Amino acid sequence: MKTIAMTRLLTLGMLAILLTSCTQEQQNKISRDIQNWTGTNGVLEIYAGDKVVRRFLKIDKISTALGTDDGKPRAYRYGYGVLDENLNLQVDPGEKKVYFEISDYTNAVFFENPR
Structure with a gap:
């Protein structure tokens, strides 16, 4: 019993050291990977001024587009x-799941559905 507890404690300690040695971007990526794995019930609202003009529900993730040749991030999600x-x-x-793209310059808010 003591061996299992000691192994768990050692594993948690090593994980803590590993996470503190990561850069902020690496920590964010780990967080996104965990969130992508667990899924979310996201809502994306698109605004024109102060009015919602489009809304997408049940989004599990929004991805950044990458260039085919250079692998650099593109200006849309x-x-x-x-x-x-x-x-x-x-x-x-009658409301169906659809593919969407939004520009970096789109007035939008992404949040977890409170319902």
Whole structure:
């Protein structure tokens, strides 16, 4: 019993040391990988001024596009979500999952659905 507890403690200690030695970007990537693995119930709202004009529901992640040849990040994000056509924050019959792209310059908010 003591051996198992000691092994767990040693493993946690090593993990803590490993995480503190990572750069902030590496820590963020680890966090995103964990979040991508566990999934989210994300909502993406697109604004025109102060008015919501598009809403996507049940988004598990939004990815940054990378160039095919150079591998550099592009100025847009993409993902899949259910288009909330009537903007009522719920998936209604007939509303389907769609592919979307948004520019870095789009007025948008991404958040976890509180429902």
